[in-house]
Amino acid sequence: MADIRAQLRAAFEVEHREHLEAIRRALGEPGSADLREIFRRAHSLKGAARAVDMPVVESLAHELEERLSGFVDSGASSAEALSPAIVRLLHDGLDAIEAEVAGVSPLPGESEPAGDEDDDDGPREADRPHEYLRIESEAVLDLSRAMQQLSGDLQGRDTELSALRRLRADLRRIAPAGRAVQRRGAQRIDLDQALRTLERELSGLIQNHVRASWALERSATDLREGIEQVSFAEAESHFGDLGRMIRDLARDQGVEVDVRVEGLDTRAERRVLQALRDPVIHLLRNALSHGAESAATRRAAGKPEALHIRLSITAQAGQLIVRIRDDGPGPDIARIRAAAEARGLFGDRAPDTAPPTPEEVLSAAFEPGVSASEAVDRLSGRGMGLSVVQEAVRKLGGSVRLERRRPVGARVVLSAPLSTARHSIVLVEADGAAYGLPSHGVRRLLRLSADRVETVGGAPAVRLQEDEIEVIAPLAPLSALLGGATEIHALGGHISALLLARGDRRLALAIDHAHDVREIVVRTVDGLGLDRGLALGAAVLEDEAATIILNPDGLMDAWLRRERAQAGAGIGLVAQTSTSDAHVRTVLVVDDSFTTRTLEKSILEAQGYRVLLAVDGVDALGALRSGEAIVDLVVADIEMPKMDGFSLLQAIKADAGLAAIPVILMTSRNDPEDIRRGMDLGAEAYITKQKFDQRELLATIGRVL
Missing domain, CATH: 3.30.565.10 (Histidine kinase-like ATPase, C-terminal domain)
Structure with missing residues (x-):
């Protein structure tokens, strides 16, 4: 715990100086200062001080926040708000904060502990204080970007390798024709020998290229892992x-x-x-x-x-x-x-x-x-x-x-x-322009037959299968959300699209083409010509063309504003995509036996249930607490590694957010004490595998739900 506190204090040392310096820079030009930014800095400083248990600094930051709040709420200009007297008061508050932080005891490692003069072996390695090396974050980021550029260059070598292989394939294809010409006496040179020599040289070039690329890739991997050791933390x-x-x-x-x-x-x-x-x-x-x-x-x-x-x-x-x-x-x-x-x-x-x-x-x-x-x-x-x-x-x-x-x-x-330098980007083209989207926001790429598009809620939509559930996803042109063309174009009777996902919401965006997925450096750039929230930044590709990187969440919000009626009708929500009127119930099956999980899954899905699987109690608890899916029932084995069924049941009932979920326990032991224990912990039902059959399982689930 002491080590964690020391790390937090070291982080606060950097953070509080950044806030103070930014506020002082703004106060240096009061006529053009951003009041909201100053207020935000004071607000953030207050929270950071509270987190490292510095109540005096928290109180001083709160006073700064209070002094600025009236101006922010009233919409006053910085010239009106930041009079010379107010600026002096704010500087006094900043000075007081700096003095208070400076007066706090030093971090471990900033002063050497007293040594034992009689210890001939010197202090033991484990007793030495931690050493803190402060590295400018921009320097680490620049190093990470350089590594990312190296990875991009290696991707370019793959293109060269492909060209060499195509050349060798072309040579092998024309060689028989050349030899046939030679046999007819049309060539006096030894064409066959020349072709064989050229093929050997090409094969040698390819082998050298592969070896060099492998060595470079290994070096880039070592570099990336080394950078992550410095730039990554728990x-x-x-x-x-x-x-x-x-x-x-x-x-x-x-x-x-x-x-x-x-x-x-x-x-x-x-x-x-x-x-x-x-x-x-x-x-x-x-x-x-x-x-x-x-x-x-x-x-x-x-x-x-x-x-x-x-x-x-x-x-x-x-x-x-x-x-x-x-x-x-x-x-x-x-x-x-x-x-x-x-x-x-x-x-x-x-x-x-x-x-x-x-x-x-x-x-x-x-x-x-x-x-x-x-x-x-x-x-x-x-x-x-x-x-x-x-x-x-x-x-x-x-x-x-x-x-x-x-x-x-x-x-x-x-x-x-996870890293500001490494972004996996899907590169696409829409309305003749190139864009990129982070791959984590793209559920999948679609190639839709044009006759699958239908009108739902007064707008285009397409029916898709997702986890064996039919999803009605709205279909909108990507270009329309960016202020461009509003038509959906089919090429050769097919439409290319991206399926975006946010929670239970799905949205298909029609595009011209999907080109590639790669890791590239994304830089924050202002003035990209799009509405606020639609762009994350820009990236420069190997052809030196700048590409706008779009924000999937911003696109989703733009569609929600544009198609309120369709969104309000629940179109695009996974929870409302059942083909029947009844709600599709989701059952989480928890069992360490692959065979048992598979059997129960097939039985339940045949009856129209949506089934999620977990291999033990820890896995199940993680799935429940992630909130990624709404679970209506848990069917859990008792004898499992890591966390057994009783412990899982106890954890579910102790969590207010999960306690309402019914739990059915299953075991191969018909022990009355186990049954009593399970029911006392809050299980809705108890099934023994010795007499387990499909009808009993389904009847029990039907009764509980």
């Missing part, structure tokens, strides 16, 4: 103290809270973790502020008295996924919508047009000044927190969304690249 280094921070905040507010943090061993680039620290702090504070309810209210709703807050960190497909969820009342859609409308975010809506969808309203919660809080205090802020989160995440090329949880609570899902 999430614990930046998020390890946040559970304690929320517990301290809850204690100050008189709120009983149960906080759990999972996935702290997940590794990502330090720069990414550092950039996400403030956003995650904002989201945790929001979970506490908006999720807190009285004990009586929670009891009446069947919840445990303690507010449950969960922070989970995972790595998936090159993305760092951070989920913050609580079991409070959930987002107040009506209040958020009213605040957004007061800011004019939905424009002037005609009486006969569709209202904003819940998704669109929840997305508006990330706009400046939109808040569901009735009161302003140190915890809830002024509707600036979520806009700060969105801005920080967008700078990383990531995305963030707010969701309502079933049956209660809120969840925020934040996604950002």
Whole structure:
């Protein structure tokens, strides 16, 4: 724990100086200063100080925030707000913060411990203090970009190799004709020998090229791994103290809270973790502020008295996924919508047009000044927190969304690249222009027969199969969302498209062509000529052509605004794509036996259930807590490694967000004590495999559901 605190203090040393320097630079030119940026810096500094337990610095930062808040809320210009007297007061506050931080005891390793003069062997290696080497983040990033450029150059060598192989194939194809000419006496030179010599030389060139490329690739891999050792860190280094921070905040507010943090061993680039620290702090504070309810209210709703807050960190497909969820009342859609409308975010809506969808309203919660809080205090802020989160995440090329949880609570899902230098990009062409999209946002590439396109909800759509469920995905031209052509073009009777996915929402975007998928460097660039939120940046390809990298979340939001009626009707939502009127129930089957899992899956799917599989209790709990799918029932074996069925059942019933999910236990032992234990822990039913048959399983599930 001491090592974690030292790492956090070292991170705060860098972070607080960045905030102070940025504010001082802005105050140096008060007439052109960005008041919102100064306010954001003060707000972030306050949260960072709270996280490293520096209450004096937190209080000083809060005073700066308070002094600026009136100007920000009133919309005053920087020239009006930053009078010489106010600037002096702000500088005094910055100086006080700097003096307070400087007065805190030094980090481990900044002073040498007293040695033992009688110890001839010197201090032992394990007793030496940690050494902290501060490296400019830009230097590490530049090194990482250079490595990425090397990888791109290696991809170019693959093109050269392909050309050499085509040349050899051409030679082998024409050689027989050349030899035939020679046999007829039309050539006096030994053509056959010349062709064989040329073929040998080409084969030698190819072998040399392969060997050189392999050596370069190995060197690039070693370089990348070395860079990651320096630039990557475990999430614990930046998020390890946040559970304690929320517990301290809850204690100050008189709120009983149960906080759990999972996935702290997940590794990502330090720069990414550092950039996400403030956003995650904002989201945790929001979970506490908006999720807190009285004990009586929670009891009446069947919840445990303690507010449950969960922070989970995972790595998936090159993305760092951070989920913050609580079991409070959930987002107040009506209040958020009213605040957004007061800011004019939905424009002037005609009486006969569709209202904003819940998704669109929840997305508006990330706009400046939109808040569901009735009161302003140190915890809830002024509707600036979520806009700060969105801005920080967008700078990383990531995305963030707010969701309502079933049956209660809120969840925020934040996604950002594991590395700011490495982006897997799908390169496409639409309306004659080249674009790129991060591959994590593209579910799959589609080649659709034109006669499969139908009209649903007054707009084009296509029916797809996803996990054996029929999905009705809206079909829109990518170019239309970018302000271009609105027609869907079919080439040779087929339409090329990208299937985007965000939670349960699906959207197919028609394109001209999909060219390639590659890892390239994406740079933040302003003035790309697109609406805010549609572009993540730009990349330069090997032909030196600049390509705009699009934001999948921004495209989804643009479609939601453009097609409110279709979105409001539920078109594109996986949860509403069943071909029957009944809701498709999802069953999570948990068993360490592959044969048993396969058997149960086939039985249940034949009856119309959607089936998810897990190999043990740990795997099942991860699937349930990820929130990626709504599970209606868990069927779990008891004897499993890592976490058995009893422990899984206990964990489910102890989690307010999962407790409502019914659980059926299965075992090969017909032990009355096991049955009693399972029922006491909250199992809805108990099936013994000795007398297991298909009819009993289906009848039990039908009764429970």
